[in-house]
Amino acid sequence: MFEQDIVNKFKNIPTPFYYYDVEVLKQTLQQVKAESDKYNFNVHYALKANANNEILNIIKTFNFGADCVSGNEVKKAVECGYASEHIVFAGVGKSDAEINFALDHNIFCFNCESLQELEVINELANAKNKTANVALRINPNVNANTHKYITTGLEENKFGINLWELESVVNALTGLKNIQLIGLHFHIGSQITDLSSFKSLCMRVNEIQSWFVSHKIKFENINVGGGLGVDYHEPDKNLIADFAAYFKLFNDFLELRPGQKVHFELGRAIVAQCGTLISKVLYIKKGVNTNFAILDAGMTELMRPALYQAYHKIENISKENKVNRQKTIDKNLKPNIQYPISNIFKYDVVGPICESSDCFGKAVNLPETFRGDLIAIRTAGAYGEVMSSGYNLRDRVKNFYSDKL
Numbered sequence: 001m002f003e004q005d006i007v008n009k010f011k012n013i014p015t016p017f018y019y020y021d022v023e024v025l026k027q028t029l030q031q032v033k034a035e036s037d038k039y040n041f042n043v044h045y046a047l048k049a050n051a052n053n054e055i056l057n058i059i060k061t062f063n064f065g066a067d068c069v070s071g072n073e074v075k076k077a078v079e080c081g082y083a084s085e086h087i088v089f090a091g092v093g094k095s096d097a098e099i100n101f102a103l104d105h106n107i108f109c110f111n112c113e114s115l116q117e118l119e120v121i122n123e124l125a126n127a128k129n130k131t132a133n134v135a136l137r138i139n140p141n142v143n144a145n146t147h148k149y150i151t152t153g154l155e156e157n158k159f160g161i162n163l164w165e166l167e168s169v170v171n172a173l174t175g176l177k178n179i180q181l182i183g184l185h186f187h188i189g190s191q192i193t194d195l196s197s198f199k200s201l202c203m204r205v206n207e208i209q210s211w212f213v214s215h216k217i218k219f220e221n222i223n224v225g226g227g228l229g230v231d232y233h234e235p236d237k238n239l240i241a242d243f244a245a246y247f248k249l250f251n252d253f254l255e256l257r258p259g260q261k262v263h264f265e266l267g268r269a270i271v272a273q274c275g276t277l278i279s280k281v282l283y284i285k286k287g288v289n290t291n292f293a294i295l296d297a298g299m300t301e302l303m304r305p306a307l308y309q310a311y312h313k314i315e316n317i318s319k320e321n322k323v324n325r326q327k328t329i330d331k332n333l334k335p336n337i338q339y340p341i342s343n344i345f346k347y348d349v350v351g352p353i354c355e356s357s358d359c360f361g362k363a364v365n366l367p368e369t370f371r372g373d374l375i376a377i378r379t380a381g382a383y384g385e386v387m388s389s390g391y392n393l394r395d396r397v398k399n400f401y402s403d404k405l
């Protein structure tokens with residue numbers, strides 16, 4: 001919840017905009033660092049979650065690597081000063097230009113998703129007289145128990161090399177002289193809150209490693225991807241994900257061979273809670289069964305609710321502060337009388353875009369809301385601004401940081 005002085009500052013900024021709490025980001029990063037260091041785990045920040053320069057610069061100061069899924073993300077990571085030897089590059093559809101760019105920068109590892117991709121990387125590396133470090137991205141067929149659009153580790157998904165293809169890939173690799181196989185890579189999905197999915201992943205990784213060992217193939221690196229979820233419902237209660245339990249689980253269940261390094265690619269759990277979309281109520285409209293609070297932000301600024309029916313906590317921060325003030329005054333005047341804090345109404349909170357799916361939440365409980373009230377849409381630091389669009393020729397959404405407000 002925002003303090004009154006921050007809300008006052010928001011009042012002077014044209015909405016909509018993203019607000020990033022730098023302190024929350026730093027506290028989160030400190031936790032990630034402390035808990036991953038316990039086991040010498042290597043964390044690569046997944047740029048796809050939020051690639052703002054300010055965010056990347058802060059994350060870099062904690063000496064994390066970068067996980068990229070496009071040539072431009074690799075470029076951004078390099079420009080922001082992430083060391084090439086800590087950059088991993090995944091994605092089912094890497095173009096020749098993107099592969100060449102990554103080869104030129106001698107990145108740590110390509111996470112390869114198919115035999116055809118391996119052949120192309122081999123050919124392009126050969127043309128440059130280089131050897132490309134590669135990890136095989138294996139589809140472990142493990143259910144992440146998350147939204148179907150952000151599940152990636154099932155056989156029905158397009159990602160990774162399937163288990164039944166391993167034999168042929170391994171046979172083909174012997175002929176690919178410009179490929180150095182340095183590891184295995186997995187990623188089962190995103191917004192995973194049930195840690196038992198990660199335990200299942202560990203078990204599968206152990207089985208797959210044993211298969212490779214029986215084929216006399218050893219790896220220096222095991223990359224288990226990202227996916228740790230955050231609390232969208234109670235952001236203030238659980239501002240920082242349980243990194244201690246997360247990393248401990250991998251330490252407990254992954255069977256490592258001597259000298260093996262473990263890598264993680266965390267995005268959401270690092271940046272989600274530091275970001276909030278701040279918007280203003282343009283109109284209140286009475287519908288047949290509901291009230292509509294029509295905001296000046298829409299799916300163009302935050303697409304997750306429209307795309308995945310994702311839940312984000314919605315707060316009327318103008319109201320919240322007025323209500324708190326009112327409560328204090330009433331208490332002071334009549335200390336023995338329990339005053340109702342406010343009348344709560346139900347609103348469908350929607351945006352201005354010409355799409356019915358442009359809705360941030362249905363039947364949202366809010367104190368009575370008026371034109372001009374500020375609305376905070378919480379936990380929007382990951383996959384929020386970075387997925388914004390110019391649909392309806394909307395202006396590009398702006399951002400502000402707590403340390404420069």
Ligand code: LLP
Nearest residue numbers: 046187190191226227228265266267268383
């Ligand atoms: N590694 C790979 C190979 C990935 O595909 C992803 C995310 C990550 C790491 C980072 O996952 P995270 O730690 O952030 O869960 N737009 C969706 C999320 C898509 C995730 C795509 N891949 C959303 O808004 O929920």
